Amino acid sequence: MPEAPAGTLYRGREGMWSWLAHRVTGFGIFFFLLVHVLDTALVRVSPEAYNAVIGTYKNPIMGLGEAALVAAIVYHAFNGIRVTLVDFWSEGPRYHRVMLWIVVGLWVVTMAFFLPRHLGNVFGGH
């Protein structure tokens, strides 16, 4: 075979890393939805089974998982709007980098409001 093994990692810029993060978060959200549909479907089995399963989620590890889930969804949502604008707004491709930093900024602001309250609930032991 004339194919040589891969060499170094391609050093792409913001566009490549934002695409990779979009893929990774998209995959993560997909698997969450899979589990979410399954556990929600348990309510059809019996409300007690549903409550029992949802009850097992109330621990710090799942709490951190929820924080990661929200982080992934917030990024995927804002970056999804950016990708849409790149495709449908005629000036989008010229401002894709600026739009990425806006996405990152919005992500930071959203997480700054969400994380203290959420982690307070998880670890606060109210």
Add this chain to the structure above:
Amino acid sequence: MTNDTAPEPAASAQATSGGVDAFDVTLRIRRYNPESGDAAYWEEFTVRALRTDRVLDALHTIKWEVDGSLTFRRSCAHGICGSDAMRINGRNRLACKVLLKDLDPSRPITIEPIKGLPVVKDLVVDMEPFFASYREIMPFLITGPNVPTAERRQSPAERARYDDTTKCILCAACTSSCPVFWTDGQYFGPAAIVNAHRFIFDSRDEGAAQRLEILNDREGVWRCRTIFNCTEACPRGIEVTKAIQEVKRAMITRAV
């Protein structure tokens, strides 16, 4: 020794040639010999270079003075023929357009063949899949049976519409920088779409509907994920992703 009247800089320890500083530079080159049966490997060469030298000049020095078996393509050596696209320090560039002094010569410069196309030998890849995609989008003027008696007139505004995409030199730097193309060799790739754009938006051309039909394929423009590696890699400065986006929008609106 002095050969001109200009005052020599103090402590001119470095060798000079024509008043240009020389320095040592190490090139770490990805090599592959199909006849040896061995896998690809890295080899380092250290050569003397001038501040005005490009990566291509260093490759020439190696090939001409150190190791004649080093294989790479080049033709015009001035950024027009598109022969010497390669991956320099991890990014697709033309070796004839990158100055060594701009690359931090204190560290080895990595040079690899472009990704996603089968390597033939060292830095030479098989460009046939790339050109097959190019031929598929029919990169020639398609006109109807009514031939005008005079020339086909075009206003400056109509010409400006596709001006950017006329600059393509088919070096494959864009297509081989695309992560989608690496994993899916069937994807038409940025270069083919850029050259389709050049005719789709040409007011004299009548083949736009056919070309849009060809690119409205599973492996056509919809594979583009707006990663922008192509735009960053293009040695001609073509706004590749923007061109692809314009083709996408023309496909949705069916208005050229």
